Amino acid sequence: MSDILSQIEKLKKEKNAIILAHYYQNADIQDLADFVGDSYFLSEKARDSNADYIIYCGVKFMAESAKILSPNKRVFFPAYANAECCMEYMATPTKVQSLKDEYPEAKVVCYINSSSEVKALSDACCTSSSAEKIVNKIDAKQIIFVPDKNLGSYIQEKTDKEIILFDGCCNVHDKVTPKHIKEYKDKYQNIEVVAHPECKKEVRDLSDYVGSTSGILNYVKTSHKKEFLIVTEKGIAHELYKQNPDKKFYFINMICNSMKKIFPETILEALQEEKYEIFVDKDIIKNAKKSLDNMLLLSRGE
Numbered sequence: 614m615s616d617i618l619s620q621i622e623k624l625k626k627e628k629n630a631i632i633l634a635h636y637y638q639n640a641d642i643q644d645l646a647d648f649v650g651d652s653y654f655l656s657e658k659a660r661d662s663n664a665d666y667i668i669y670c671g672v673k674f675m676a677e678s679a680k681i682l683s684p685n686k687r688v689f690f691p692a693y694a695n696a697e698c699c700m701e702y703m704a705t706p707t708k709v710q711s712l713k714d715e716y717p718e719a720k721v722v723c724y725i726n727s728s729s730e731v732k733a734l735s736d737a738c739c740t741s742s743s744a745e746k747i748v749n750k751i752d753a754k755q756i757i758f759v760p761d762k763n764l765g766s767y768i769q770e771k772t773d774k775e776i777i778l779f780d781g782c783c784n785v786h787d788k789v790t791p792k793h794i795k796e797y798k799d800k801y802q803n804i805e806v807v808a809h810p811e812c813k814k815e816v817r818d819l820s821d822y823v824g825s826t827s828g829i830l831n832y833v834k835t836s837h838k839k840e841f842l843i844v845t846e847k848g849i850a851h852e853l854y855k856q857n858p859d860k861k862f863y864f865i866n867m868i869c870n871s872m873k874k875i876f877p878e879t880i881l882e883a884l885q886e887e888k889y890e891i892f893v894d895k896d897i898i899k900n901a902k903k904s905l906d907n908m909l910l911l912s913r914g915e
Contacts, residue, residue, distance in 0.1 A: 624884035630666035637848035691879035703781035704760035719755035733900035742825035743912035786811035808844035
């Protein structure tokens, strides 16, 4: 393995490449990345980097978003098999257009876990960390929010605007039930429950904190509590233990299989053989870039 890592480091320098990894990646991938973060943080890093090659370790929509934001850079997605988010194709362009026709005064805000084609039809894209700010800032009283009904209902609790929900969800977060939370609370009396907003409302209501992956990390780091039930994808454990060696964590078995299809060997192949390159249609890039640019613009400041 050390030989693979040394080859990756050598090729990164030769090709002016950077490696980006999501918190849900395997620990060894997070350790060899130049930047580890949530999808919002990584989308900014991809756009602002001077690298010629971006190696994106996440799921497909993330790599495509990096390509859309940086069409002149070469973006590689080194997954050994199909690695799409389950939400990526729930809201199809036809279904989104149908909602636009039904609610002509509404603006469309799509979760970044949407396909590039749906991003191209949307007024703004958002992440779980930026959704509330973007919905409140965008110029419309009605918001068509696609595809995650759980995140959309969470944002509805934070805004006076009317949120028109789409019936989609993350199959990893949505499977968690109040029974799971109550079992841990009964067993561990001193735990704090922190949950991702992709969870059902009944689960969020039993939580002490609800936030994005980066929000969860910040909350745990600054909390005086010592024991936590983490209600999101288990890959976040690696960063939690690194930042909080004195704290104890419990996890529900939440695994996103699509996030576990990237390995040091596939990253090396991407650098050595220029395999796994991402290509996006030029017209899709042109239109989807507007919604991603709006995400970065509207999420700034207060």
